[in-house]
Amino acid sequence: MKEIAIDVTGLTKSFGTRTVVHDLSLQVPKGEIYGFLGPNGSGKTTTLRMLCGLLTPDSGRGTCLGYDILTESDEIKRKVGYMTQRFSLYTDLSIRENLEFVARVYGVPDPRQAAREAIGRLGLSTRTDQLAGELSGGWKQRLALGACILPQPKLLLLDEPTAGVDPKARREFWDEIHNLAAEGITVLVSTHYMDEAERCHEIAYIAFGELLAKGTAREVVDQSKLSTWIVSGADLHRLAAKLETCDGIDMVAPFGTELHVSGRNKRALDAAIASAKKADGAHRWTRGEPSLEDVFILLMDKSKDNFA
Amino acid sequence: MSAAAYHDIEGERRDPGFLRRTWAMVVKEFVQMRRDRMTFATMIFVPVLQLTLFGYAINTDPKHMPAVVLTRDSGPLTRAVLAALENTDYFDFKEQVRDPEEMDRLIRSGKVQFGIEIPASFERDVRRGDRPAILVIADATDPVATGTAISAVQGVVDTALRRELRGPDAEVKSAPAPFEVTLQRRYNPEGITQYNIVPGLLGVVLTMTMMMFTALAVTREIERGTMESLLSMPIKPIEIMIGKIAPFVLIGFVQMTIIISAAHFVFGVPILGSVTLLVALSTLFAASNLAVGYTFSTVAQNQLQAVQMTFFFFLPNFLLSGFAFPFRGMPHWAQAIGEVLPLTHFIRIVRGIMLKGNGFADMQIDAAALLIFMVVAMGLALLRFRRTLD
Numbered sequence: 228m229k230e231i232a233i234d235v236t237g238l239t240k241s242f243g244t245r246t247v248v249h250d251l252s253l254q255v256p257k258g259e260i261y262g263f264l265g266p267n268g269s270g271k272t273t274t275l276r277m278l279c280g281l282l283t284p285d286s287g288r289g290t291c292l293g294y295d296i297l298t299e300s301d302e303i304k305r306k307v308g309y310m311t312q313r314f315s316l317y318t319d320l321s322i323r324e325n326l327e328f329v330a331r332v333y334g335v336p337d338p339r340q341a342a343r344e345a346i347g348r349l350g351l352s353t354r355t356d357q358l359a360g361e362l363s364g365g366w367k368q369r370l371a372l373g374a375c376i377l378p379q380p381k382l383l384l385l386d387e388p389t390a391g392v393d394p395k396a397r398r399e400f401w402d403e404i405h406n407l408a409a410e411g412i413t414v415l416v417s418t419h420y421m422d423e424a425e426r427c428h429e430i431a432y433i434a435f436g437e438l439l440a441k442g443t444a445r446e447v448v449d450q451s452k453l454s455t456w457i458v459s460g461a462d463l464h465r466l467a468a469k470l471e472t473c474d475g476i477d478m479v480a481p482f483g484t485e486l487h488v489s490g491r492n493k494r495a496l497d498a499a500i501a502s503a504k505k506a507d508g509a510h511r512w513t514r515g516e517p518s519l520e521d522v523f524i525l526l527m528d529k530s531k532d533n534f535a
Numbered sequence: 536m537s538a539a540a541y542h543d544i545e546g547e548r549r550d551p552g553f554l555r556r557t558w559a560m561v562v563k564e565f566v567q568m569r570r571d572r573m574t575f576a577t578m579i580f581v582p583v584l585q586l587t588l589f590g591y592a593i594n595t596d597p598k599h600m601p602a603v604v605l606t607r608d609s610g611p612l613t614r615a616v617l618a619a620l621e622n623t624d625y626f627d628f629k630e631q632v633r634d635p636e637e638m639d640r641l642i643r644s645g646k647v648q649f650g651i652e653i654p655a656s657f658e659r660d661v662r663r664g665d666r667p668a669i670l671v672i673a674d675a676t677d678p679v680a681t682g683t684a685i686s687a688v689q690g691v692v693d694t695a696l697r698r699e700l701r702g703p704d705a706e707v708k709s710a711p712a713p714f715e716v717t718l719q720r721r722y723n724p725e726g727i728t729q730y731n732i733v734p735g736l737l738g739v740v741l742t743m744t745m746m747m748f749t750a751l752a753v754t755r756e757i758e759r760g761t762m763e764s765l766l767s768m769p770i771k772p773i774e775i776m777i778g779k780i781a782p783f784v785l786i787g788f789v790q791m792t793i794i795i796s797a798a799h800f801v802f803g804v805p806i807l808g809s810v811t812l813l814v815a816l817s818t819l820f821a822a823s824n825l826a827v828g829y830t831f832s833t834v835a836q837n838q839l840q841a842v843q844m845t846f847f848f849f850l851p852n853f854l855l856s857g858f859a860f861p862f863r864g865m866p867h868w869a870q871a872i873g874e875v876l877p878l879t880h881f882i883r884i885v886r887g888i889m890l891k892g893n894g895f896a897d898m899q900i901d902a903a904a905l906l907i908f909m910v911v912a913m914g915l916a917l918l919r920f921r922r923t924l925d
């Protein structure tokens with residue numbers, strides 16, 4: 228049995244009449260990279276904030292690193308690094324000044340040295356005195372991560388850390404996260420990117436405040452019982468419009484020059500595809516694998532139905 | 536809508552022209568104005584506040600100023616003189632004092648504006664034609680406040696005495712005046728306006744700048760999004776507050792040095808009391824304004840609101856503290872408001888130390904008021920400061 232870093236049950240949070248997170252339970256093993264996925268406004272940020280003591284849950288309970296999230300948020304704050312979605316270091320302080328501030332607040336011995344080391348690790352040694360606000364998006368994210376890990380937290384909560392960052396910077400960012408996990412740090416990271424989800428040890432999918440699926444990427448796809456056909460050829464736009472209305476087809480999504488046609492019921496989907504194929508000779512039809520994205524979009528549609 | 540349909544419409548779209556574009560801007564501005572309640576309140580509240588204060592509270596010819604009397608003679612002539620003085624409406628006799636020391640103390644502490652002393656055997660000396668002297672002591676730190684009252688004293692007392700002295704004493708009337716009025720304009724004998732304005736300016740400058748600095752302190756963190764990460768760090772609200780206030784105490788210190796030096800060396804304002812005490816109490820005043828600003832900052836939604844709040848606070852401080860207009864000249868309700876404003880107490884302190892040479896004992900109440908103000912403001916700020924984003 229692996230050690231558990233985050234263990235919460237029944238977390239619920241409302242703002243006014245709107246329930247943002249509803250009865251959410253989550254167990255994250257120590258040293259794992261746990262991906263937190265879901266559409267905008269699904270409650271990911273709210274959940275992360277509840278975990279690090281920035282928001283008080285209306286109900287539910289649990290622990291973070293063994294500390295009660297309701298009563299021991301001071302301890303949690305000392306051991307958790309929270310990286311906000313929006314860049315939240317001081318743009319009018321230099322890189323060094325920002326890191327020294329963080330080091331001092333966390334009581335790191337010799338803050339100057341700690342900041343210097345962090346700058347070295349980030350590869351920013353030549354730009355020590357540049358203002359944080361002048362950095363490009365990718366560097367800002369790296370700096371923010373550097374500030375988060377400077378006090379040597381045991382748990383990292385990263386809220387869409389790579390939003391708006393170019394692919395190369397994203398790749399490097401994830402390599403860094405994997406290095407941290409290898410050192411035993413637990414990482415809970417929210418993201419919209421499917422490729423990032425696949426780089427997580429485990430993922431949880433949340434929509435409209437409800438946890439809809441969790442497990443490894445493979446497990447989530449399998450659990451969905453989704454089957455997919457891939458169509459290629461000309462004039463996919465018109466075909467897609469036609470297929471969307473067929474019984475047995477739950478989702479049609481264009482992927483470049485291909486169309487992903489998916490359904491929850493394999494038999495019904497195959498029947499629908501067979502009749503569509505008969506009526507149409509111009510396209511190439513092959514059985515495919517549902518992607519994580521297909522699964523998530525389907526989950527989202529399903530949950531919308533539930534809420535309607 | 537399909538792409539093709541969209542393009543069809545665009546083909547027909549004409550240049551909307553100057554008026555339509557301007558109108559679009561006007562509509563947008565009105566919508567935003569309505570959303571911003573604080574600005575809306577400013578538009579209504581500021582004119583009302585200014586009208587009330589300037590219209591009702593301010594009076595450059597103050598009447599009913601508190602005065603004490605020291606009478607060493609209790610004859611009908613003395614009563615006539617006092618009655619005549621009170622009839623001018625300039626004086627409001629608070630009490631009889633028994634000795635000159637008590638009178639001095641009351642004037643020095645600013646509790647009363649005037650002290651009037653009627654000498655022993657006043658009546659007898661008048662009837663004898665010895666021309667005794669009535670002593671009128673005025674606290675002239677604010678020359679505007681006392682000026683008209685002083686000029687009224689001479690003539691009024693004169694007529695009162697002439698009415699009283701009839702019959703056998705009538706011949707006394709033939710003399711130029713049966714008595715003298717000795718006037719003592721204390722603390723500012725030449726009635727120099729700068730003596731009054733420049734020390735007060737110290738308070739005004741400190742109020743304006745200190746409050747503005749900290750008022751932006753918390754709202755700026757919220758607006759820039761840095762509050763979220765600050766709150767996720769292991770730092771306590773009181774640590775944030777003290778950390779944000781402390782640097783400005785130092786700035787206030789620099790401002791004090793500049794203003795006090797300029798007051799003394801450029802404008803020639805005397806510093807009769809202790810400079811150390813002045814600086815110590817100015818620091819207390821700066822800190823209480825910083826605390827008020829910080830409190831605003833925990834209440835305001837954004838930086839604009841914080842600035843508007845400091846303006847709301849500054850306006851009555853400026854007008855009702857006795858800086859711009861004589862405190863005693865204001866109606867009682869305005870004086871009551873003035874009493875709860877920190878600048879009022881600081882102006883008494885700074886004028887007291889510089890012009891009157893007051894020591895701490897004379898200003899305990901004002902110093903205590905500043906301290907209470909600071910503690911209450913800080914307490915409110917800590918209560919208002921939200922440790923979470925709930």
